Amino acid sequence: MADLADTLNLEARSGLPEDLRWLAEKYPREDWQAHQNVHGMASMWLQRHAMFRELGAMLSDGIGNYREGRLDARSFANWFAPRLNYFLGNLDGHHNVEDHHYFPVFAKVEQRLKRGFEILDADHHLIHDALERNAETANAFLKALAESEDRQRFAADAYADENARLVAMLSRHLDDEEDLIIPLILDRGDRALGID
Numbered sequence: 001m002a003d004l005a006d007t008l009n010l011e012a013r014s015g016l017p018e019d020l021r022w023l024a025e026k027y028p029r030e031d032w033q034a035h036q037n038v039h040g041m042a043s044m045w046l047q048r049h050a051m052f053r054e055l056g057a058m059l060s061d062g063i064g065n066y067r068e069g070r071l072d073a074r075s076f077a078n079w080f081a082p083r084l085n086y087f088l089g090n091l092d093g094h095h096n097v098e099d100h101h102y103f104p105v106f107a108k109v110e111q112r113l114k115r116g117f118e119i120l121d122a123d124h125h126l127i128h129d130a131l132e133r134n135a136e137t138a139n140a141f142l143k144a145l146a147e148s149e150d151r152q153r154f155a156a157d158a159y160a161d162e163n164a165r166l167v168a169m170l171s172r173h174l175d176d177e178e179d180l181i182i183p184l185i186l187d188r189g190d191r192a193l194g195i196d
Contacts, residue, residue: 008119008122010123010127010169010173011126011168011169011172013172013176015175015176015179020113020180021179022112023180024180024183026183026187027182027183027186029179032046032182032186035186037185037186037187037188037189037190038186040185040190041185041190042182042185042186042190045181045185046182048094049177051090052087052090052094052174053170053174055086056087056163056171058083059084059087059167060160062080062083063080063156063159063163064160067153067156067160073145073152074145077142080138084135084138088131088135091127091131092128092131095124095127098120098124098177099121099124102195103117103120103121104117105193105194109184109188109192109193109194110188113180113184116180119176120176120177120180123169123176123177124173127166127170127173130162130165130166130169131166134159134162134163134166137155137158137159137161137162137163138159138162138163140158140159141155141156141159143155144156
């Protein structure tokens with residue numbers, strides 16, 4: 001039973017279960033960019049995910065720069081707040097569109113992958129909770145920037161921990177989502193999936 005729990009637990013699993021990887025094996029990641037069906041939805045999906053990875057890394061680097069004293073509190077707050085808001089808002093919106101539009105369409109087209117879309121949907125709920133914790137600790141951190149250095153350091157550490165957890169969850173989820181969705185799009189094409 002532990003293997004099943006790890007499959008469903010975003011923070012414990014190391015990838016999709018083997019029974020959901022048959023298309024990923026047919027269309028390995030290193031061949032995606034050369035495939036004729038990569039243009040359109042697959043390309044958009046990969047670009048969007050690349051943006052989330054980049055923003056997550058940027059926020060991690062930014063908090064590291066602040067903690068190492070390379071940015072003062074005011075400069076950091078001015079840099080950090082708009083990027084964090086953009087990251088959190090776009091990630092939440094992206095997941096809503098996937099849950100309510102794309103995942104049901106894909107699961108209907110390829111029933112053998114339905115459980116995979118259920119796993120991804122469950123991930124979205126965990127990530128949503130992590131987004132809320134991230135926003136709460138970020139707001140507490142931004143407020144602490146006007147307080148004592150000890151208070152700032154404690155709040156920065158708390159945010160850094162939440163951000164690291166979110167970025168790790170997101171990284172695993174994005175990889176798994178791509179391994180499920182991109183091969184399906186390559187196999188069928190946008191038009192056959194009803195997403196052109």
